[in-house]
Amino acid sequence: MDHITSAKNPIIKALRALRDHKGRAAAGRFLVEGEVMLREARKCGLAVRDVLAEENFTDLAGELEATGARAYTVPRSLLEAVCDTRTPQGICASVDLPEPLPLSNAPAKIVALDGVQDPGNVGTIWRTADAAGFGGLLMGAGCADPLSPKVQRSAMGSGFRLPYTPVGDLPAALAELKARGWSVIASDLRGDDFYSHPDPGGKFVLVIGSEAHGISDATRAAADMLVKLPMRGGAESLNAAVAAGIMMYALTR
Amino acid sequence: MDHITSAKNPIIKALRALRDHKGRAAAGRFLVEGEVMLREARKCGLAVRDVLAEENFTDLAGELEATGARAYTVPRSLLEAVCDTRTPQGICASVDLPEPLPLSNAPAKIVALDGVQDPGNVGTIWRTADAAGFGGLLMGAGCADPLSPKVQRSAMGSGFRLPYTPVGDLPAALAELKARGWSVIASDLRGDDFYSHPDPGGKFVLVIGSEAHGISDATRAAADMLVKLPMRGGAESLNAAVAAGIMMYALTR
Numbered sequence: 462m463d464h465i466t467s468a469k470n471p472i473i474k475a476l477r478a479l480r481d482h483k484g485r486a487a488a489g490r491f492l493v494e495g496e497v498m499l500r501e502a503r504k505c506g507l508a509v510r511d512v513l514a515e516e517n518f519t520d521l522a523g524e525l526e527a528t529g530a531r532a533y534t535v536p537r538s539l540l541e542a543v544c545d546t547r548t549p550q551g552i553c554a555s556v557d558l559p560e561p562l563p564l565s566n567a568p569a570k571i572v573a574l575d576g577v578q579d580p581g582n583v584g585t586i587w588r589t590a591d592a593a594g595f596g597g598l599l600m601g602a603g604c605a606d607p608l609s610p611k612v613q614r615s616a617m618g619s620g621f622r623l624p625y626t627p628v629g630d631l632p633a634a635l636a637e638l639k640a641r642g643w644s645v646i647a648s649d650l651r652g653d654d655f656y657s658h659p660d661p662g663g664k665f666v667l668v669i670g671s672e673a674h675g676i677s678d679a680t681r682a683a684a685d686m687l688v689k690l691p692m693r694g695g696a697e698s699l700n701a702a703v704a705a706g707i708m709m710y711a712l713t714r
Numbered sequence: 715m716d717h718i719t720s721a722k723n724p725i726i727k728a729l730r731a732l733r734d735h736k737g738r739a740a741a742g743r744f745l746v747e748g749e750v751m752l753r754e755a756r757k758c759g760l761a762v763r764d765v766l767a768e769e770n771f772t773d774l775a776g777e778l779e780a781t782g783a784r785a786y787t788v789p790r791s792l793l794e795a796v797c798d799t800r801t802p803q804g805i806c807a808s809v810d811l812p813e814p815l816p817l818s819n820a821p822a823k824i825v826a827l828d829g830v831q832d833p834g835n836v837g838t839i840w841r842t843a844d845a846a847g848f849g850g851l852l853m854g855a856g857c858a859d860p861l862s863p864k865v866q867r868s869a870m871g872s873g874f875r876l877p878y879t880p881v882g883d884l885p886a887a888l889a890e891l892k893a894r895g896w897s898v899i900a901s902d903l904r905g906d907d908f909y910s911h912p913d914p915g916g917k918f919v920l921v922i923g924s925e926a927h928g929i930s931d932a933t934r935a936a937a938d939m940l941v942k943l944p945m946r947g948g949a950e951s952l953n954a955a956v957a958a959g960i961m962m963y964a965l966t967r
Contacts, residue, residue, distance in 0.1 A: 594946030696875075
């Protein structure tokens with residue numbers, strides 16, 4: 462296993478370039494940090510490419526080499542230069558981007574995000590969708606980048622397991638799914654009581670809007686049902702990921 | 715309205731002391747930041763004491779003076795020195811601590827936190843409990859400090875509205891409530907399917923455990939029912955605040 466000591470090494474530079482959306486798109490790779498997430502990525506069939514490991518993670522680095530990766534030992538300072546977390550876990554790697562799911566092959570139960578901007582919310586909704594038994598996510602324009610380290614950290618591995626489809630025009634995608642038999646239920650402050658909505662049937666999309674502005678007018682127009690969780694006490698609203706979780710679990714009971 | 719320019723001014727020092735639990739307990743006050751939260755604190759009947767305001771917030775500072783507060787104009791640097799947020803909103807104030815609710819006066823529907831450590835989770839659960847129609851929170855040992863700025867920020871004003879009871883010995887408090895007619899439902903990875911649990915009746919406590927270790931053995935022993943949300947997909951667990959939200963809304967339907 463080669464040892465890298467310079468931040469100017471091309472491998473380090475290539476990994477640092479994965480910090481932003483443009484770099485990830487250009488390389489077709491994203492950065493995965495830590496042992497748990499790297500094992501999960503392998504379990505989900507993603508190809509691990511360049512591995513950086515501290516001395517105490519050379520066993521795992523070796524295992525990843527056996528799957529086709531190239532591993533390098535590095536000092537802590539280089540891990541810190543590459544990783545998003547302030548105190549990196551001792552190993553990270555570039556991993557091939559997961560294949561987006563084409564809309565033509567959409568699963569029965571879908572969560573669609575309409576401008577959900579907070580990376581923690583996007584990741585938490587991803588994780589909850591995976592737990593509730595949804596088949597995939599639609600990521601509309603204006604959402605946090607699904608392959609950013611913060612989103613993937615909050616998704617806790619569900620970002621590798623549950624496929625997503627990036628859609629530039631979410632209302633058009635919803636209209637297409639509706640024409641093919643999906644019900645479209647959108648969470649909206651002007652909606653009817655969530656618990657009184659009609660049964661959406663076996664194929665549906667649950668749309669969650671942005672934290673600040675909710676769903677867009679075009680999304681609202683594309684929906685079959687607008688729903689709102691009841692506010693029984695003094696709070697005026699819920700955290701977007703919590704509201705999404707309550708609805709997802711209620712819809713898949 | 716006096717103008718303060720020095721970080722050594724005793725008012726500034728006293729407000730800075732509210733940054734930690736010890737300082738808040740000694741002063742009987744906590745720091746509330748921003749216009750929305752200060753208006754909410756007033757609406758909930760909390761007494762606002764020393765107000766620091768930038769020039770563009772002197773109107774609100776004047777309103778608060780009319781309720782008995784003392785207001786001072788300050789430069790941005792002093793707001794930054796006092797506030798928890800990196801980019802403070804232009805006004806902050808010390809506010810009398812809300813009165814904890816005695817256990818003898820417990821509401822019918824209670825959420826109990828057993829070592830929930832993440833301030834964002836504690837605040838989000840507080841906000842969701844308020845939205846779902848719960849009457850109050852029990853804060854067991856090891857929870858994030860309920861009056862820390864991070865908890866209050868996530869609680870979005872519900873921290874002023876929904877009363878809480880700090881309990882050193884949560885299992886003893888649960889036993890006391892049980893003896894007085896409350897059902898105790900605890901979220902536990904070893905529990906039965908949440909959706910198959912018996913109806914807890916009109917008076918119940920929902921216990922949420924720590925992110926890393928769940929509920930303690932003593933809490934488990936004090937519970938009537940142990941419940942777990944079904945994991946229908948690949949995810950092994952849910953975020954604590956999301957799981958709490960799903961259960962709270964399902965229990966108050």
